[in-house]
Amino acid sequence: xxxxxxxxxxxxxxxxxxxxxxxxxxxxxxxxxxxxxxxxxxxxxxxxxxxxxxxxxxxxxxxxxxxxxxxxxxxxxxxxxxxxxxxxxxxxxxxxxxxxxxxxxxxxxxxxxxxxxxxxxxxxxxxxxxxxxxxxxxxxxxxxxxxxxxxxxxxxxxxxxxxxxxxxxxxxxxxxxxxx
Numbered sequence: 723x724x725x726x727x728x729x730x731x732x733x734x735x736x737x738x739x740x741x742x743x744x745x746x747x748x749x750x751x752x753x754x755x756x757x758x759x760x761x762x763x764x765x766x767x768x769x770x771x772x773x774x775x776x777x778x779x780x781x782x783x784x785x786x787x788x789x790x791x792x793x794x795x796x797x798x799x800x801x802x803x804x805x806x807x808x809x810x811x812x813x814x815x816x817x818x819x820x821x822x823x824x825x826x827x828x829x830x831x832x833x834x835x836x837x838x839x840x841x842x843x844x845x846x847x848x849x850x851x852x853x854x855x856x857x858x859x860x861x862x863x864x865x866x867x868x869x870x871x872x873x874x875x876x877x878x879x880x881x882x883x884x885x886x887x888x889x890x891x892x893x894x895x896x897x898x899x900x901x902x
Contacts (some may be wrong), residue, residue, distance in 0.1 A: 726791040728753035732779045
């Protein structure tokens, strides 16, 4: 991604100076160094502190990973999700079966029309019931509107449920329950 290019450039720079005792930090890319990090990573004379610069780049890399601007090839969590998609040929071959399984129309236009209609209907139903719903209100705090949902009352377990829980607990090994 374009927003990740400066981070990758800085990371490659750090990789190039890895293992050097006194690397020339004057060539370090500074595009990703924020104002907050600039105070720590650079002196008034413009000399770059290697440790602070490294932490700055690591923080930027971490943020980019979370935003999905950067991917780690052999990672489960931070890999490119597009890499797990079916190829065009495989999708074409399996499209009908997948759509049937998901109860979707095989063409985008039909599915889009159905979903758009459902969303519109739900929105209008919610908007119509909003004023009459005592559990929902809008409060203004610091000049901003906030949606407030009233908590639900706790439901008391009926005696039949309590009996069922005891019966199930008696059938399970002790390590599953606190009171064994």
